[in-house]
Amino acid sequence: MTLNAEPEEVQARFEELDVLEAEFENVELELIRKSNELNAPLWQERAELVAKIPHFWTLVFEQAPTEFDSFILPSDAQIFAECFETLEVTRFEIDDPKGSPRSVLIKFGFSDNEYFENKVLEKKFWFRKSKDWEGLVSEPVKIDWKKGKDPTEGLSDAAFDLFQARKKSAKSANGSSKSKDSELPEYKKLVSMIEESTEASPSFFAWFGFVSDYRWVSAEESEQTAKEDAERIARLKCGEKVEDDEDEDEDQTDYQETEVYPQGGEIATLIAEDLWPSAIKYFKSAHEQDGDDLSEIGVEDMDEDENESGDEIDIRGLVGKGRTSSPPNKKQRKA
Amino acid sequence: MTLNAEPEEVQARFEELDVLEAEFENVELELIRKSNELNAPLWQERAELVAKIPHFWTLVFEQAPTEFDSFILPSDAQIFAECFETLEVTRFEIDDPKGSPRSVLIKFGFSDNEYFENKVLEKKFWFRKSKDWEGLVSEPVKIDWKKGKDPTEGLSDAAFDLFQARKKSAKSANGSSKSKDSELPEYKKLVSMIEESTEASPSFFAWFGFVSDYRWVSAEESEQTAKEDAERIARLKCGEKVEDDEDEDEDQTDYQETEVYPQGGEIATLIAEDLWPSAIKYFKSAHEQDGDDLSEIGVEDMDEDENESGDEIDIRGLVGKGRTSSPPNKKQRKA
Known part of the structure; x- marks a missing residue:
């Protein structure tokens, strides 16, 4: 490991890494496209099958790994247990x-x-790029x-209202609208609601008001960034010198001031990449547990409610036994 | 949601889920095969490229997510910083x-x-199945x-010795060897070493002694299980009744008594599925941080050591600047 690297050499290595990363x-x-193509018919089959299994998705959510589970408050769990029926995840821009x-x-x-x-x-979650974020x-x-x-005590409404107000304001005052954003009454209202909120974490339903981990990025901005990135990579591949614009002013705006659910993107990813593909596994693990654990997210309460209204649902009876019992240790995450 | 499910109906649903899961x-x-095929030439390119970048893999390990990072003790980090040069991950049974x-x-x-x-x-990690685990x-x-x-204070040696002793004992006393396992002196030695260990977590290097999250499963047992599983699925597909052997005696042996690194499988998965594919991303994020953070896993110490021995390495100089600065929030995990 002898190295007396010149700055230019270091820069060259980084450019090669950028090309490779692309x-x-x-x-x-x-x-992702291949996965979608091969799995689509199976997801269809699964949807038809689990439609016959009451509380399938509620039980999947209940068995989700801790990192997801921590987002579901007991009051949210109660709502899910009572009325959550279907989940569907689609890659709506897969061929766009x-x-x-x-x-x-x-x-x-x-x-x-x-x-x-x-x-x-x-x-809907759009995967978009800005110069310094994706x-x-x-x-x-x-x-x-x-x-x-x-x-959510008004959070989801306030997030929705601000987004609509922003759209309207952008339309009426194109260009100059940006500076006015924080002047919108909906902006001030949402900021004060978030500031005044005493809850450690908001209801899961506030997630429906999520905008971005960073800031809203429009389709146009994202397309433009993608185009510039592609051009840069193409020029690097040809061995051209490419100037970095790293000295641009950093944007100091605190866009997260109005974000009702800062971890919203993480949740979308967990649902799309873990709960959705592994739903059967999680459902089965719910059934391999003792019946008592099923009350954990309020399934038992719902059970009682439904019994009151005359339906006969016995979650415990449904549970049956898993095909095999679990080994002493948790099953290996598949490699 | 009206349901008065008979046990047979419930059983049928579970069997359909099993078929679908297969x-x-x-x-x-x-x-996985497709990914391997498409990525193989890029991994090759990357290996050639990063061979020219000192401490590439040490910096990747340093920037690994917390779940991995927690396995690297400061003393391990010191060793990695001093001599870790290359990492290679291969799927050696991809077409077997x-x-x-x-x-x-x-x-x-x-x-x-x-x-x-x-x-x-x-x-080497073999993905294997037993009746109640994979x-x-x-x-x-x-x-x-x-x-x-x-x-590891002898743990890695003791784990190696026990494995060798087990092989030998299985050869000399085929069949009856199983009951004698805990009689092996190497078994007793390893158990008492693990029991007496006062460290909260062992050195990362004890991971090289890892055997299983559950127990050792041989190639023969795994093949046999896979065959039986496939037959069961085939019969279910034909609508045949298939008896479950869920009433089999549960195996109460504590196989983990001699496991020197109980989370070893998890680490292998993290390396193969996260560090390895995302290495460039982690390396770049090391370089986007302030130089000061680089000392975190001992890179600075190593730096000093090497300076003493006459080489000129300046990690800070190598670091340069990331192409773009990070946004206020951490980058979105890609969906």
Whole structure:
């Protein structure tokens, strides 16, 4: 390990890594497309099958790994146990040359319930790039809460309202709108609601109001960034010198001031990449446990509620026994 | 959600889920093969490129996510910083019909150092199945420690010795050997070493002695299990009734009594599925940080050591600047 590297050499290494990373990314996108193609018919089969299994998705959510579980408050679990019926994850830009195979739509189906009017809550996440960030951005989803039943205590409404106000303001005052953002009454309202919130973590339902881990990035900005990135890589491949614009002013705006669910992108990823592909595994592990554990997220409560209303549901009876008993240690995460 | 499910109906649903899960698994294996095929030339390119970048893999390990980082003790970090040169991950059973694309070989390359004689430490993990478990199993690797330099304090040697003794005893007394396992002096020695160990967590190098999260499963047993599983799925697909043998006696042996590194399978998975594919990303994030942070795992110490011995290495100089500065929030895990 002898090295007396000149700055130029170091720079060259970094450029080579950038080119290689772009090639890895292309392979990754191809694999997402391949995965989607091969799994799509199985997901369809699974949807038909689990439609016959009550509480399938509630039990999957219950058995989710801790990193996901910690986002579901007991009050959220109660709502899920009562009315959560279907989950669907789709890659809605999988073949869109201007979109990304990483973009994902997460669709929840609910039965009639005492909390909200919606039968379906659909949240779209677009994978987008800005000069200094890439990740999932989303528009807040309107939840029609029944009176006094909103576990987010107005957060999801306020997030939705701000997003609409921003759209309107951008339309009416194109260009100069950016500086006015924090002047919007909806902005001030949301910021003070977030500041005043005493809860350690908000209800899971506030996640429907999520916008971004960083800031909203439009389709146009993302396309432009992707184009510039591709051009830069193409020039590096040809051995051209490419100037970095790293000296640009850093953007100091605190975009997260109005984010109702800062870990929203992480949750979308956990649902799309873990709960969704591994749903059968999690469902089975719910059934391999003792019946007592099933009450953990309120399934038992729901059970009682439904018994009161005349239906006969016995979660314990449904549970049956797993095909095999678990070994002393937790099963190996598959390599 | 009206349901008055009979036990037979519930059983039928579970069998359908089993069939579907087997199909998902086949897709998953095909995707691992596809990923290997598409990425192999890029991994080759990367190896050639990073050979020119000193401390590449040490910096990757340093930037690994917390779940991995917690396994590297400060004393391990010191060793890595001083002599860790290359990492290679290969799927050595990718096209073996009797093996599994999930099996993985992890190969560490080291420069001359004061700790051990080995230039290469190669650990093989076979993905195997028993009736009640599936996961990675591995044979302990012999590390030729220099005198007084073993950070595992004899654990890695003891794990290696027990494995050899078991092989020998299985050969000499085929069949009856199983009951004698705990009578082996190497068994007793290892158990008492593990019991007496006062460290909260052992050195990372004890991981080279890892055998299994559950117990050792031989190639023969795994093949037999895979065959029986496949037959069961085939019969279920034909609509045949298949008896479950869930009433079999549960095996109460505490196989983990002699496991020197109970989370060894998890580490193998983290290296193979996270550090290895995302190495460039982690390396770059090391360089986007302030120079000060680089000392975290002892790189600075090593730096000083090497300066003493006359080489000129300036990690800070190497670091340069990342192409772009990080946004206020951590980058989105890609969906």
